[in-house]
Amino acid sequence: MATEPTGSTGTDGGAVARIRGRLEGPNTVGNSRGFWLGFAVAVLALAAFPVVGSGESFSLFLVLALLGLSLSLVWGYSGVLSFGQVVFFGVGGYTFGVVSINFPDATGITAAALAGVVVGGGAAALLGYFMFYGGVRNVYVTIITLVTTMAMHTFMAQTAGSEWTIGEAPLGGFNGMPGIPLLELGIEGVASFQFVYNEMSLLGLFAFDPFYYLALGLLLVTYLGLRALVNSDFGRVMVAVREDQDRTRMFGYDVKRIKLLTFTLGGALAALSGVLYAARNVYISPPVFALWFATLPVIWVSVGGRKSLLGAVIATIAIEYFRLSVEGEMALVVLGAMLLVFILALPGGIVPWVAGKLSGSAVPVSELDDADAPAEVSES
Amino acid sequence: MVNGLNLAFQFLDSFAFVVLAAAGLAVIFGIMGVINLAHGEFILFGAYATTKSVTDLGLPLPAAMVVASLLTAGFGVVVERTIISGFVPNWIGQRTVGRDLIEPLYDRLADSMVATFGLSLVMVQSARILFGNSIDTVGTPFGNVAYGAFSYSTYRLVLAGISILVLVAAYYLFTRTTFGTRVRATMQDEQTAKALGIDTERTYMLTFGIGSGLAGLTGALFAPVLSMQPTLGDQFLIEAFVAVVVGGPSVVLGTALSGGVLGAVSATVTNLTDSTTFGRIALLVAAILALRFLPGGITGLIERVRARRQEATDGD
Numbered sequence: 001m002a003t004e005p006t007g008s009t010g011t012d013g014g015a016v017a018r019i020r021g022r023l024e025g026p027n028t029v030g031n032s033r034g035f036w037l038g039f040a041v042a043v044l045a046l047a048a049f050p051v052v053g054s055g056e057s058f059s060l061f062l063v064l065a066l067l068g069l070s071l072s073l074v075w076g077y078s079g080v081l082s083f084g085q086v087v088f089f090g091v092g093g094y095t096f097g098v099v100s101i102n103f104p105d106a107t108g109i110t111a112a113a114l115a116g117v118v119v120g121g122g123a124a125a126l127l128g129y130f131m132f133y134g135g136v137r138n139v140y141v142t143i144i145t146l147v148t149t150m151a152m153h154t155f156m157a158q159t160a161g162s163e164w165t166i167g168e169a170p171l172g173g174f175n176g177m178p179g180i181p182l183l184e185l186g187i188e189g190v191a192s193f194q195f196v197y198n199e200m201s202l203l204g205l206f207a208f209d210p211f212y213y214l215a216l217g218l219l220l221v222t223y224l225g226l227r228a229l230v231n232s233d234f235g236r237v238m239v240a241v242r243e244d245q246d247r248t249r250m251f252g253y254d255v256k257r258i259k260l261l262t263f264t265l266g267g268a269l270a271a272l273s274g275v276l277y278a279a280r281n282v283y284i285s286p287p288v289f290a291l292w293f294a295t296l297p298v299i300w301v302s303v304g305g306r307k308s309l310l311g312a313v314i315a316t317i318a319i320e321y322f323r324l325s326v327e328g329e330m331a332l333v334v335l336g337a338m339l340l341v342f343i344l345a346l347p348g349g350i351v352p353w354v355a356g357k358l359s360g361s362a363v364p365v366s367e368l369d370d371a372d373a374p375a376e377v378s379e380s
Numbered sequence: 381m382v383n384g385l386n387l388a389f390q391f392l393d394s395f396a397f398v399v400l401a402a403a404g405l406a407v408i409f410g411i412m413g414v415i416n417l418a419h420g421e422f423i424l425f426g427a428y429a430t431t432k433s434v435t436d437l438g439l440p441l442p443a444a445m446v447v448a449s450l451l452t453a454g455f456g457v458v459v460e461r462t463i464i465s466g467f468v469p470n471w472i473g474q475r476t477v478g479r480d481l482i483e484p485l486y487d488r489l490a491d492s493m494v495a496t497f498g499l500s501l502v503m504v505q506s507a508r509i510l511f512g513n514s515i516d517t518v519g520t521p522f523g524n525v526a527y528g529a530f531s532y533s534t535y536r537l538v539l540a541g542i543s544i545l546v547l548v549a550a551y552y553l554f555t556r557t558t559f560g561t562r563v564r565a566t567m568q569d570e571q572t573a574k575a576l577g578i579d580t581e582r583t584y585m586l587t588f589g590i591g592s593g594l595a596g597l598t599g600a601l602f603a604p605v606l607s608m609q610p611t612l613g614d615q616f617l618i619e620a621f622v623a624v625v626v627g628g629p630s631v632v633l634g635t636a637l638s639g640g641v642l643g644a645v646s647a648t649v650t651n652l653t654d655s656t657t658f659g660r661i662a663l664l665v666a667a668i669l670a671l672r673f674l675p676g677g678i679t680g681l682i683e684r685v686r687a688r689r690q691e692a693t694d695g696d
Contacts, residue, residue, distance in 0.1 A: 137675070336500070
């Protein structure tokens with residue numbers, strides 16, 4: 001399809017077309033030149049946002065959008081509804097905290113961030129192996145991940161005693177783990193840069209928060225990377241697993257391995273989000289494992305459109321912005337009612353619905369959406 | 381001796397808690413394929429209705445409990461008509477824009493979870509707005525039983541008895557009555573049931589009402605022993621959820637068995653470590669292991685063993 005180069009760049013048309021070809025395909029919405037123009041405008045607007053608003057508080061939404069993306073990958077593209085993305089989010093955050101408190105210099109903190117992602121991804125691999133290679137399917141995966149979340153919550157909330165100290169880092173029970181060092185990436189003594197609480201000013205005109213740009217950059221890279229992934233051959237197999245795993249297995253694909261790989265990647269991505277969350281707040285506590293927090297990613301992804309990476313990002317930012325900025329007692333009532341209306345009236349999510357309207361697609365959203373219907377609970 | 385008695389009390393306590401928390405959810409999940417994440421808030425509804433009937437209307441406690449259960453059942457029917465089956469919005473839709481506005485949530489597990497979670501948000505926050513962060517509690521009736529250095533609330537024992545009564549009543553309703561036959565027919569094959577003249581819509585509505593009523597009853601029964609705050613439903617949801625899934629496809633038997641197994645695990649670990657937190661963690665870990673090794677739940681295993689034995693005897 002995408003052979004036409006975007007004229008606006010004016011450089012090597014062939015390379016641009018190749019990159020666009022990688023990023024576009026049947027598994028994503030927005031495969032037109034108009035979309036990429038809009039995308040560029042949106043990215044520029046986000047980059048310029050700290051001029052008018054507070055980048056420091058907005059960065060939270062960018063960090064959480066990574067968590068939303070991780071669930072969109074696992075649920076929307078391989079059909080595994082994980083209620084446990086916050087487990088890997090929390091494990092990533094806690095690992096980052098423990099390692100960075102023990103090694104509070106730039107090298108140590110960089111290693112801590114990597115460790116967070118690796119341990120979170122490892123936890124996902126472990127749980128995924130336990131489930132997928134044990135033959136757990138459908139709603140039981142959802143429930144095991146949900147129960148894991150609850151077990152983590154109960155466990156972390158009771159780690160208040162001094163015996164729950166790892167090196168220098170007390171886990172702190174329900175009070176959480178304060179005193180996580182400021183995020184400084186690089187190698188101590190060679191080159192390093194502090195991202196959090198390091199207000200910089202551009203030409204003395206306005207101050208900006210470098211962490212915001214770190215989060216924005218990572219979100220952008222992750223989004224484009226996942227777009228390339230879901231439109232690759234592997235992505236097509238993921239979607240095949242989502243649509244009909246028995247048939248996919250009969251075609252000779254190793255369904256268990258594909259689910260495990262996707263689940264692990266999703267876990268690592270959730271852990272990255274958790275690392276950034278802990279680094280941004282310089283604090284992490286057990287409510288990251290709470291039921292209401294575990295439900296948030298499911299809400300974001302459902303409302304945005306679970307089969308759309310863009311939907312996950314947009315809905316995460318919009319809902320969290322709404323949830324945290326609307327003050328007063330009615331906010332949760334409105335959020336709950338909104339959720340009900342969206343899930344009932346637009347089961348495919350907002351972004352695919354809008355995309356369908358824009359492209360004049362005749363396929364109603366509801367017909368596109370039956371992946372989570374338990375077609376084969378018969379083995380139970 | 382004392383420790384053994386203590387263990388027995390703890391077991392009865394956990395058993396009653398798991399069974400009562402799970403009963404309503406099991407009915408709704410087992411029969412309609414709808415996961416009601418607002419189950420905890422239905423319990424909240426029952427608990428608040430009981431407490432308010434006693435403190436504001438001056439009803440005696442047992443009467444208040446009955447009233448609260450019926451109110452919750454009625455509320456459940458309203459929820460089923462408006463949200464789960466979409467009957468009311470679709471009726472309006474047919475008359476205004478000429479098409480259905482929503483699809484029923486039956487057998488759409490993920491969507492039913494998200495929708496009922498939205499409902500639970502609305503209910504918790506409405507309770508907070510209407511009644512504040514806490515309301516007065518009614519006292520625990522019946523006093524205590526004392527043995528040695530320990531004493532135990534008699535009411536907790538009564539709860540254990542009632543939980544068994546609830547199971548027996550549910551068993552009777554679903555296996556020995558015409559209504560139960562209709563429900564099981566609808567559950568097994570909705571199309572065929574409909575073709576045979578069963579009003580499946582009505583069956584679903586009544587089932588949801590019964591499930592909600594059981595949740596309301598749970599709230600009513602636990603109202604005297606809980607602190608009345610808008611988030612009280614949270615402590616029930618996960619145990620209920622776990623019990624239902626560990627129990628497996630047979631609604632009543634599954635709930636009873638998983639209540640027994642999970643209650644025993646939780647009581648034993650609580651007794652050994654002297655910490656209810658570890659008891660709870662053990663319960664959750666037991667549930668994860670049970671799901672991993674018995675994907676069909678406990679009753680699924682029983683059915684498999686029975687089928688195998690059947691085959692063996694047929695072969696002879």
